[in-house]
Amino acid sequence: MIKSKYFWILQAIGWVLFAVFVFLYNVQSLGNNWATYVVSMSVFAGGFGWTTLYRYFIHRMGWRELPMIKILPRMIIASVIVAIIWTATFLGAYYVTSFVGAAIHFTWSLALSNLANSTVIMVSWSILYFSVNLFNQSQEMRVEKYRLESAYKDAQLRVLKSQINPHFMFNALNNIRALMLEDVHKSREMLTRLSELLRYSLAYGKTKTVSIGDELEITRNYIALNSIQFDQRLQHSFEIEPQCLNYRIPPMLIQMLVENSIKHGISQIPEGGQITVKVSTDEESLKLEVSNTGTLKKRNSEESQNIGLKNIQERLTLLYGKNAKFTLYESNDRVYATITIPQIQLDL
Amino acid sequence: MKSIIIEDSRLARNELKNLLAEIPEVEIIGEAANAEEGIEMINELDPELIFLDINMPGKNGFEMLEELDDLPKVIFTTAYDEYAIKSFEYNALDYLLKPINPERLQKAIEKCLENEPPSLKQDSGDELGEDSRVFIKDGEKCWIVRVGDVRMFEVCGNYSRVHFEKNKPMILKSLNQLEEKLSTKVFFRANRQQIVNLKFIKNVEPWFNGRLKLELTEGEEVEVSRRQAIRLRELLTI
Numbered sequence: 001m002i003k004s005k006y007f008w009i010l011q012a013i014g015w016v017l018f019a020v021f022v023f024l025y026n027v028q029s030l031g032n033n034w035a036t037y038v039v040s041m042s043v044f045a046g047g048f049g050w051t052t053l054y055r056y057f058i059h060r061m062g063w064r065e066l067p068m069i070k071i072l073p074r075m076i077i078a079s080v081i082v083a084i085i086w087t088a089t090f091l092g093a094y095y096v097t098s099f100v101g102a103a104i105h106f107t108w109s110l111a112l113s114n115l116a117n118s119t120v121i122m123v124s125w126s127i128l129y130f131s132v133n134l135f136n137q138s139q140e141m142r143v144e145k146y147r148l149e150s151a152y153k154d155a156q157l158r159v160l161k162s163q164i165n166p167h168f169m170f171n172a173l174n175n176i177r178a179l180m181l182e183d184v185h186k187s188r189e190m191l192t193r194l195s196e197l198l199r200y201s202l203a204y205g206k207t208k209t210v211s212i213g214d215e216l217e218i219t220r221n222y223i224a225l226n227s228i229q230f231d232q233r234l235q236h237s238f239e240i241e242p243q244c245l246n247y248r249i250p251p252m253l254i255q256m257l258v259e260n261s262i263k264h265g266i267s268q269i270p271e272g273g274q275i276t277v278k279v280s281t282d283e284e285s286l287k288l289e290v291s292n293t294g295t296l297k298k299r300n301s302e303e304s305q306n307i308g309l310k311n312i313q314e315r316l317t318l319l320y321g322k323n324a325k326f327t328l329y330e331s332n333d334r335v336y337a338t339i340t341i342p343q344i345q346l347d348l
Numbered sequence: 349m350k351s352i353i354i355e356d357s358r359l360a361r362n363e364l365k366n367l368l369a370e371i372p373e374v375e376i377i378g379e380a381a382n383a384e385e386g387i388e389m390i391n392e393l394d395p396e397l398i399f400l401d402i403n404m405p406g407k408n409g410f411e412m413l414e415e416l417d418d419l420p421k422v423i424f425t426t427a428y429d430e431y432a433i434k435s436f437e438y439n440a441l442d443y444l445l446k447p448i449n450p451e452r453l454q455k456a457i458e459k460c461l462e463n464e465p466p467s468l469k470q471d472s473g474d475e476l477g478e479d480s481r482v483f484i485k486d487g488e489k490c491w492i493v494r495v496g497d498v499r500m501f502e503v504c505g506n507y508s509r510v511h512f513e514k515n516k517p518m519i520l521k522s523l524n525q526l527e528e529k530l531s532t533k534v535f536f537r538a539n540r541q542q543i544v545n546l547k548f549i550k551n552v553e554p555w556f557n558g559r560l561k562l563e564l565t566e567g568e569e570v571e572v573s574r575r576q577a578i579r580l581r582e583l584l585t586i
Contacts, residue, residue, distance in 0.1 A: 167403070
């Protein structure tokens with residue numbers, strides 16, 4: 001584990017530096033003899049060893065998950081205990097070396113002053129340890145937060161682009177049922193179109209983008225199925241710049257625009273109307289436009305009018321952030337819905 | 349039963365006609381493609397039953413019914429409109445889902461045939477008789493109400509409140525408009541605010557200044573103005 005590796009590096013460097021410092025100090029005060037080596041070594045080994053055990057203990061007791069206020073008293077008490085054990089270790093080494101004629105002798109005042117030093121060092125070690133730990137945790141939390149956010153986005157997208165409108169589907173089935181009696185050939189064709197549309201809507205849950213060519217084909221199916229519902233009331237035309245066909249867009253985007261045009265435009269007008277689907281490019285962006293005869297005022301009277309549009313807007317924001325633009329306006333008795341998005345040739 | 353189909357899709361109309369061809373009790377006397385045509389046709393042909401699609405251009409099915417004074421029997425049809433279906437279920441209205449299951453259709457028709465004999469139209473012209481049925485929609489709820497079941501109409505701003513059974517929805521009609529249409533044999537204008545159904549009066553008490561106080565079956569109390577009290581006395585003593 002990477003974090004574990006950092007611990008060992010810090011632990012080793014810290015204690016080596018500290019031992020070097022102790023060694024130099026002892027050379028000054030005790031003289032350059034083998035007892036100095038033994039004592040310095042025991043300071044290093046004790047410090048390194050006991051704090052490693054201390055860390056193991058912290059892990060086992062689950063202190064890292066505790067809130068700050070609960071960590072603090074535990075940390076101080078534990079630091080004092082570790083300091084006592086540690087001090088005992090290296091004072092023991094002193095004691096042993098004093099038998100073989102080393103320079104200093106064990107006294108209680110020596111023990112207490114050493115214990116005070118040790119405690120300061122252990123408290124510092126603890127503070128450092130818990131700070132690094134806290135830092136790590138906040139990093140992890142940030143990563144987790146991002147992960148959750150993107151999972152949430154994914155979930156939202158799935159909901160937003162979900163399913164073909166069931167109202168449309170059952171109407172199509174009902175119409176095909178009637179069409180069978182008057183035009184077998186056409187009703188067979190419509191069944192194929194409906195299956196293609198359904199298959200597409202089932203499959204696109206797994207893909208983020210489709211080519212404009214594929215999307216237009218499905219849009220044609222969708223319009224054809226609607227025109228058996230609306231008969232002469234639905235006229236349509238396509239104006240597609242051929243170089244656009246390979247650009248990629250989120251699936252069902254054009255279909256959704258057409259669906260809105262029909263739902264709030266054509267289907268509200270007793271004499272029906274006309275829909276035009278236009279795809280064009282300029283230097284850097286791709287423009288999708290669906291327009292229909294009708295007025296926006298008529299749309300506003302509908303309660304549910306904005307749900308579909310809001311859906312489109314949200315989908316675009318989730319996918320493109322601020323790089324997508326969606327507008328809806330009325331001009332000369334036509335309603336225009338346009339989407340401007342960045343040009344993308346490959347799958348996102 | 350003379351019936352009319354009101355439905356915007358030609359194929360859907362054909363589909364329903366095909367299904368109804370198997371049911372001899374039903375005779376299709378007309379087809380309309382939207383609410384406007386529907387209203388005209390109902391007023392002209394006076395059907396006993398209509399098959400009504402909810403989602404239509406212009407006015408939807410509910411809005412169409414609100415414009416009719418005297419409803420024929422209604423069987424709603426819809427492909428999939430959660431909102432409408434919820435409303436049908438809640439208010440126990442008859443509806444069919446498209447594509448229509450022939451057995452369900454048969455059952456719906458049978459229900460229409462057994463439910464109350466076809467109302468005999470009163471010869472009173474535009475007057476709403478007791479057996480006339482009206483469609484009332486208030487927010488999400490809607491009812492098809494027999495006029496004779498209404499206890500009282502009451503002013504509420506520009507609206508009128510219709511009291512029947514446990515409900516009191518509002519309709520966008522003034523009390524004067526209502527008074528003109530209602531049969532005077534059954535409904536009585538008690539005062540400026542209220543019209544009551546004489547059949548629902550439980551108790552009559554003399555009140556101050558020659559007025560009367562009525563108590564209706566559900567406990568509502570209505571004061572009758574002095575002028576109207578004289579007329580009420582005449583009506584009740586006959």
